[in-house]
Amino acid sequence: xxxxTILKTAAAIALAANMGNVVGAELAGSVNYIIPFGxxxxxxxxxxxxxxxxxxKFKQDxxxxxxxxxxxxxxxxxxxxxxxxxxxxxxxNLPHIVIKPAQKDVGFTTADLNTFYMFHYTPDAIVVxxxxxxxxxxxxxxxxxxxPGEVTMSGSGKASANHLAQIKFDKLAGILTTYVPFxxxxxxxxxxxxxxxxxxxxxxxxxxxxxxAVRMLxxxxxxxxxxxxxxxxFKELGYDMTGGAYRGIALPNTADAxxxxxxxxxxxxxxSDEAFxxxxxxxGFAMLDxxxxxxxxxxxxxxxxxxxxxxxxxxxx
Amino acid sequence: xxxxxxxxxxxxxxxxxxxxxxxxxxxITPFNIALALFGVVAGTVVGSIPGLTATxxxxxxxxxxxxxxxxxxxxxxxxxxTGAIYGGAYAAILxxxxxxxxxxxxxxxGYPMAKRxxxxxxxxxxxxxxxxGGLVGALSLLLLAPPLSKVALAFGPVExxxxxxxxxxxxxxxxxxxxxxxxxxGAFGMLxxxxxxxxxxxxxxxxxxxxxxxxxxGVVGALIGLYCxxxxxxxxxxxxxxxxxxENVKSVRIGDxxxxxxxxxxxxxxxxxxxxxxxxxxxxxxxxxxxxxxxEAKRTAKPDQNFGEGEPDGIxxxxxxNSATVGGGFIPTLVLGIPGTPPDAxxxxxxxxxxxxxxxxxxxxxxxxxxxxIYGLLIATILMLPAxxxxxxxxxxxxxTIPKAVLVPAVGFMTIIGTFSIRNxxxxxxxxxxxxxxxxxxxxxxxxxxxxxxxxxxGPIAEQGFVQGWTIGAATNNLFGMFxxxxxxxxxxxxxxxTLVLPLYLARKKRKAAMEAK
Amino acid sequence: xxNSSVTRSSGQLGSLIISALFVLAGVITxxxxxxxxxxxxxxxxxxxxxxxxxxxxxxxxxxxxxxxxEGGFGRGSWWxxxxxxxxxxxxxxxxxxxxxxxxxxxxxxxGLIAAMHDRWSISNILVYWGSGxxxxxxxxxxxxxxxxxxxx
Numbered sequence: 001x002x003x004x005t006i007l008k009t010a011a012a013i014a015l016a017a018n019m020g021n022v023v024g025a026e027l028a029g030s031v032n033y034i035i036p037f038g039x040x041x042x043x044x045x046x047x048x049x050x051x052x053x054x055x056x057k058f059k060q061d062x063x064x065x066x067x068x069x070x071x072x073x074x075x076x077x078x079x080x081x082x083x084x085x086x087x088x089x090x091x092x093n094l095p096h097i098v099i100k101p102a103q104k105d106v107g108f109t110t111a112d113l114n115t116f117y118m119f120h121y122t123p124d125a126i127v128v129x130x131x132x133x134x135x136x137x138x139x140x141x142x143x144x145x146x147x148p149g150e151v152t153m154s155g156s157g158k159a160s161a162n163h164l165a166q167i168k169f170d171k172l173a174g175i176l177t178t179y180v181p182f183x184x185x186x187x188x189x190x191x192x193x194x195x196x197x198x199x200x201x202x203x204x205x206x207x208x209x210x211x212x213a214v215r216m217l218x219x220x221x222x223x224x225x226x227x228x229x230x231x232x233x234f235k236e237l238g239y240d241m242t243g244g245a246y247r248g249i250a251l252p253n254t255a256d257a258x259x260x261x262x263x264x265x266x267x268x269x270x271x272s273d274e275a276f277x278x279x280x281x282x283x284g285f286a287m288l289d290x291x292x293x294x295x296x297x298x299x300x301x302x303x304x305x306x307x308x309x310x311x312x313x314x315x316x317x
Numbered sequence: 318x319x320x321x322x323x324x325x326x327x328x329x330x331x332x333x334x335x336x337x338x339x340x341x342x343x344x345i346t347p348f349n350i351a352l353a354l355f356g357v358v359a360g361t362v363v364g365s366i367p368g369l370t371a372t373x374x375x376x377x378x379x380x381x382x383x384x385x386x387x388x389x390x391x392x393x394x395x396x397x398x399t400g401a402i403y404g405g406a407y408a409a410i411l412x413x414x415x416x417x418x419x420x421x422x423x424x425x426x427g428y429p430m431a432k433r434x435x436x437x438x439x440x441x442x443x444x445x446x447x448x449x450g451g452l453v454g455a456l457s458l459l460l461l462a463p464p465l466s467k468v469a470l471a472f473g474p475v476e477x478x479x480x481x482x483x484x485x486x487x488x489x490x491x492x493x494x495x496x497x498x499x500x501x502x503g504a505f506g507m508l509x510x511x512x513x514x515x516x517x518x519x520x521x522x523x524x525x526x527x528x529x530x531x532x533x534x535g536v537v538g539a540l541i542g543l544y545c546x547x548x549x550x551x552x553x554x555x556x557x558x559x560x561x562x563x564e565n566v567k568s569v570r571i572g573d574x575x576x577x578x579x580x581x582x583x584x585x586x587x588x589x590x591x592x593x594x595x596x597x598x599x600x601x602x603x604x605x606x607x608x609x610x611x612x613e614a615k616r617t618a619k620p621d622q623n624f625g626e627g628e629p630d631g632i633x634x635x636x637x638x639n640s641a642t643v644g645g646g647f648i649p650t651l652v653l654g655i656p657g658t659p660p661d662a663x664x665x666x667x668x669x670x671x672x673x674x675x676x677x678x679x680x681x682x683x684x685x686x687x688x689x690x691i692y693g694l695l696i697a698t699i700l701m702l703p704a705x706x707x708x709x710x711x712x713x714x715x716x717x718t719i720p721k722a723v724l725v726p727a728v729g730f731m732t733i734i735g736t737f738s739i740r741n742x743x744x745x746x747x748x749x750x751x752x753x754x755x756x757x758x759x760x761x762x763x764x765x766x767x768x769x770x771x772x773x774x775x776g777p778i779a780e781q782g783f784v785q786g787w788t789i790g791a792a793t794n795n796l797f798g799m800f801x802x803x804x805x806x807x808x809x810x811x812x813x814x815x816t817l818v819l820p821l822y823l824a825r826k827k828r829k830a831a832m833e834a835k
Numbered sequence: 836x837x838n839s840s841v842t843r844s845s846g847q848l849g850s851l852i853i854s855a856l857f858v859l860a861g862v863i864t865x866x867x868x869x870x871x872x873x874x875x876x877x878x879x880x881x882x883x884x885x886x887x888x889x890x891x892x893x894x895x896x897x898x899x900x901x902x903x904x905e906g907g908f909g910r911g912s913w914w915x916x917x918x919x920x921x922x923x924x925x926x927x928x929x930x931x932x933x934x935x936x937x938x939x940x941x942x943x944x945x946g947l948i949a950a951m952h953d954r955w956s957i958s959n960i961l962v963y964w965g966s967g968x969x970x971x972x973x974x975x976x977x978x979x980x981x982x983x984x985x986x987x
Contacts, residue, residue: 039372040661044662052670066372068532069740103520105526149792152788158518178791186656193470194470196473196474211674498890500886501854504884504886508860508861518876525867549946550916553919553949554909554911554912554915723963725950726950729919733923737986738984738986741985746927750923753920762907763906776883780879784878788875
């Protein structure tokens with residue numbers, strides 16, 4: 001709380017110095033938190049987790065609304081047209097904001113987005129049903145080697161985190177699997193549970209949600225996820241693969257530096273709350289703390305990585 | 318019987334009648350009943366305004382529920398959802414504009430009924446059918462959720478593909494003799510559905526470089542444009558009244574509505590079962606359920622029934638089916654953790670925040686909350702009967718008595734604000750208006766709006782099912798078996814063929830009989 | 836009715852033009868699909884576009900061979916229709932500039948005048964405009980403050 005008071009004072013000083021600027025680094029009522037997807041996805045769930053903590057810490061309502069369309073592109077293309085007074089924020093997702101503008105003109109570029117915090121990611125994971133013959137990752141690889149192309153793997157969308165992971169892993173393991181795109185993780189999981197496909201490229205969140213019904217063969221993290229101590233990482237098994245879908249929040253680029261910093265600190269404060277972290281981990285998420293100061297480096301590294309992967313996969317030119 | 322079925326379902330609570338009773342009692346506290354009533358009323362109002370969806374109302378209300386008991390919060394959310402699906406019928410019947418996509422097929426017979434002066438009857442029938450369908454859906458959720466959730470898993474990409482083809486076969490009977498024009502409209506609607514960023518492939522289609530089109534044609538906006546704008550254009554052009562009013566009609570027509578509904582019990586039961594089953598399918602939803610049930614009701618119509626010209630059974634089929642999807646949709650949501658519809662997804666999110674673990678473990682770990690919620694949903698559905706009839710009468714009276722000079726601009730204003738708020742976008746409103754003018758013009762030359770809308774809604778289901786089915790079939794070298802070898806697919810295919818061929822056969826038989834009589 | 840008047844009737848001509856437009860839409864789609872990188876995104880639009888072209892062509896040809904005076908814009912005054920739609924479009928373009936409520940007034944006024952078939956009188960002017968204001972403010976409040984829609 002003290003930190004916030006200091007913050008406010010600092011912001012007020014900055015404001016006083018910045019004569020004529022009526023935008024203050026202080027919340028003036030409820031905040032509109034736009035999710036550029038429909039409800040029920042990982043972006044929505046993590047925003048819903050933030051909602052009560054925000055209210056408790058900063059005494060303002062965080063009003064979540066959905067603005068689906070174009071795989072998020074409709075929302076991001078409209079973001080910089082919104083007011084930069086700090087009362088409107090929008091969720092951003094990697095690799096979406098890198099791949100989409102690289103494919104075609106979608107009305108925004110990665111650099112356009114004033115992303116001020118990346119607060120979690122969902123590590124890639126290969127998921128199979130509990131009664132699947134694949135007990136380990138090696139079983140799946142052996143089957144794929146014996147029957148090239150016949151191992152079908154569902155996933156959410158194309159040119160998405162799941163799709164990039166599939167392409168990358170196929171290369172690393174020297175196998176050929178068939179990727180079957182579905183509309184969203186929910187549909188991809190349904191297809192897996194219904195045995196329409198033999199495995200799924202999903203996230204650790206799938207393992208958390210489906211519990212005993214599924215088994216994860218490996219997760220793309222540096223260390224094992226605390227919720228799944230028995231599931232090995234790809235690295236342990238000899239495949240250099242870490243990553244997943246990263247999620248953060250952006251402001252319109254008209255927001256001044258003080259407002260952006262205030263937001264970065266606020267989201268950071270929620271992220272450092274133990275109860276919040278625990279809730280996220282129980283949901284299968286992995287935490288990430290990239291604030292405004294480290295954003296440029298983080299983004300540059302991710303952009304390079306994703307564009308490289310996508311180019312190798314033939315998804316962009 | 319109920320106890321036996323129920324305890325088998327509950328698994329862990331085998332025979333513990335006291336626990337069940339306590340869950341039921343927990344649901345019927347005065348506070349929860351008040352919440353259910355408020356939810357149903359608010360939902361009905363939300364549903365009756367085109368553009369205002371249950372998803373939006375629920376999204377706004379979720380933070381309010383953080384400070385409540387989880388079960389109470391869920392009852393409120395479920396009641397709003399139920400009410401909204403029913404409320405969609407008002408606008409469908411009185412303005413020819415589905416208030417929610419679920420009510421599309423309600424316009425087919427509801428608006429003709431209203432036009433000939435039976436609007437109050439239609440609204441009351443919609444209420445009875447909705448309550449019946451809602452109860453069937455909620456009871457299925459209560460008694461049969463785990464076995465029924467298997468339906469969601471048995472439905473693979475190919476089954477979705479054939480289901481959408483079955484839905485599209487309705488075009489044949491909707492296009493009133495001009496099949497070619499109906500198919501043209503349907504194909505055009507499917508093309509509209511592909512505009513923008515492709516859902517499951519890596520391309521941006523048919524935007525011609527325009528960024529406004531990246532989001533594509535939203536279903537809700539398209540519905541408002543294609544159905545509501547033509548009505549407004551026709552309304553202003555001539556001085557006639559909007560709906561015909563019988564001067565010396567009996568003041569209450571609830572009795573008539575009840576008798577008519579009772580007479581069609583088979584239609585009601587069949588449609589509710591269809592609604593529950595389609596509701597379980599995560600990729601389908603209320604609009605598809607309504608269309609499928611309507612199609613089946615029309616296929617089995619008696620010779621004296623005129624579907625499409627104000628046949629009460631048409632409303633009953635759609636409204637019972639779409640209300641049944643509420644309970645049906647919660648089956649995969651609660652049992653598998655896979656939300657069937659966007660409102661289900663929001664309820665699922667609210668549950669997660671409340672600390673309720675969803676998915677397979679939910680019924681055993683959070684059983685009491687889940688059962689209290691299901692009882693709450695049942696209570697809300699029953700409360701919909703008095704609330705719905707009352708609001709329905711009021712809605713009918715106000716639409717009939719408001720002078721045209723106020724009705725038209727008020728509805729026009731509503732279409733603008735409603736379309737805007739779907740994605741907070743002005744360009745969506747402009748697209749809606751353009752579609753509306755386009756729809757009005759083409760309808761004047763025999764290309765009706767409904768086939769276009771069917772194409773728009775079923776197009777993505779058909780495309781995704783086809784692409785996924787083809788990918789899997791090609792990978793396993795079994796394309797033919799994939800599309801034609803699976804039993805559920807064969808069943809749907811058979812129904813599709815019957816729907817398409819039977820009317821032709823009957824018409825030929827009739828003509829032959831007429832020839833012989835000559 | 837003589838045959839030539841049928842072939843030149845607005846219903847006949849309009850139907851032909853619209854069928855032709857649908858064919859054109861199919862052709863444009865086929866052209867657009869050539870630029871897609873992913874085979875999965877091509878299959879469906881191409882199939883549907885071909886169906887559209889075939890159906891619309893059949894519709895065009897049968898109508899051309901058997902002209903009938905069916906379809907058309909019917910009776911009714913054009914200025915009212917146009918006023919209604921044009922004011923709604925103006926509202927859309929004015930909205931970002933003047934705000935939602937003032938822009939909404941344009942559409943409301945247009946619709947009211949377009950739909951006003953009775954004689955104007957002081958009382959109905961007051962009642963209609965008054966109820967219009969109530970409806971608009973009620974909706975505006977509902978959406979903006981209850982549902983938190985960021986109306987401009």
